[in-house]
Amino acid sequence: MVTSVRTTDEDPPWEGLHGAERYAACMRAARAGNRVARATLVKDLTPLVWHVARGHGLDRALAEDVVQTVWLALFSHIDSVAEPKALAGWLITTTRREAQRVRGKATDLPLTDEMAEQLPSTQPQPEDEALRADRDTRLWRAFRELPDKCQELLRLTVLSGRSEYRLVAEAMQMKRGSIGPTRGRCLDTLRQLLDSEGGGD
Amino acid sequence: MDDKRVLTELDRLIDEFDPPPPGLVERVQFAVELEDLDVEVARWERADALTGVRGDQGTITFTVGDLMVMINLTRIGECHQIDGWLVPPGQHAVEVRVAGHGSHDTTADEDGRFVVDNVPRGTTQLVVQFDGTRTVVTPTVLL
Structure with missing residues (x-):
């Protein structure tokens, strides 16, 4: 109204x-x-x-x-x-x-269920698009296996890189001081997860 | 992949794999449209976090502090009948808002029970005035 x-x-x-x-x-x-x-x-x-x-x-x-x-x-x-x-x-x-x-109250959803819900459809695709989609899926799966802290930090990092969210970068600087080393460790873990899934690229 | 490349890929993937649900912005906008937002915000207490399903028949409970709003839905044709129960009980004013369909007002009986029928299905929010002094709003739910 x-x-x-x-x-x-x-x-x-x-x-x-x-x-x-x-x-x-x-x-x-x-x-x-x-x-x-x-x-x-x-x-x-x-x-x-x-x-x-x-x-x-x-x-x-x-x-x-x-x-x-x-x-x-x-x-x-x-x-x-x-x-x-x-x-x-x-x-x-x-x-x-x-x-x-x-x-604190919720039971964790098994990751597999949620992945199934989120996976892109398996429509026939041109080959390189299919390859890219496969790589995307592996990267996203590895990302979702990261500890929550890393997932949050990386999500905020990419958002704060967008021009409309510059204020997020300011909020992160104020709250966390130097976040570089933590972010670096999260990215290392992500690459390890990706490798263990069979090829990081 | 170097850090910058991974972050660039993630920037794209969070939108592709995990965007906000369709209609979420509109549901929140509807929820905060009220003239007077000097209110207490009730939370949806999900008995079973695994269901995650909206629009089922069944009971939905909202609470804030010592106040509780329970509703039970019965689907009748394209509409719902809402049977509600307020704690603490009393003749509190109840408003059921449905996006695009105005609002339905009623008053609970002295046991805190109320019935609203012919509620169109859609994005729905309850506003309850407990004793005319405390106003409680619920998040919107898609009923």
């Missing part, structure tokens, strides 16, 4: 802004009750929340629960989320905490 999505001809204050500035503008508007600002934040940052939740070993259904809880928690406590610019850090921390809470 959004009463009016476009109340005036004015562009919203976050229009044309990117990254942390855009989210800070949305946060200020959301605090003033602007529902379009809420919807914009949800659209832009749900992939981040999703990947943090998935990086904690939750199956897709439980990860969706966590995503919803985190967003509802944000907007119902929006006045106490200290700093609009710290939004990414808040989302990552809250998602991590909620994922751990949920996982």
Whole structure:
């Protein structure tokens, strides 16, 4: 029941802004009750929340629960989320905490079931595409065998490399200090897993 | 593969193998559309985390602190009948919101029980005013 999505001809204050500035503008508007600002934040940052939740070993259904809880928690406590610019850090921390809470209760899904669910379809494909798909599948399987900590770190690393998620890089720098060596170890483990599956390339 | 190449591949693969579920953004947007979000957020307590199935007939329990909202669904044609039970019991106001279908309001009886019928299937959220003082919202569920 959004009463009016476009109340005036004015562009919203976050229009044309990117990254942390855009989210800070949305946060200020959301605090003033602007529902379009809420919807914009949800659209832009749900992939981040999703990947943090998935990086904690939750199956897709439980990860969706966590995503919803985190967003509802944000907007119902929006006045106490200290700093609009710290939004990414808040989302990552809250998602991590909620994922751990949920996982404490959940039975782990056997990896094989989830793989089956996620594998690309076996439609006939041109040969090199099939080869590539096979390599992709092996890399993804190896990735999913990594410890949760590594999966989360690598997911956040690739997200923070995307221009729209530069604020994730800032949040990671603040929280973790130097993450390089840990990331290096995770990547080494990934390569070992890939090799043990029969050829890393 | 060097580090950079592995990260480039993973960047592509997380979108290919593990994207957010279709419609998730819209479900969350619907959940946070409420005018007043001075609310307590109930969590879905899944009895069996392995099912992961939405839209089954059965009981769904949401809790936050000492408050509980349980609903039982009965599918009737293209609609649901929702039988609900609130703890602590009381004549609390209940709103069932369905995306694209407005909302259905009712009031629980003094035992905390309520019935809403002819609820269209779809993205659904419950909003309960406990004693008119505490508002509890649930995440949206696809019923």
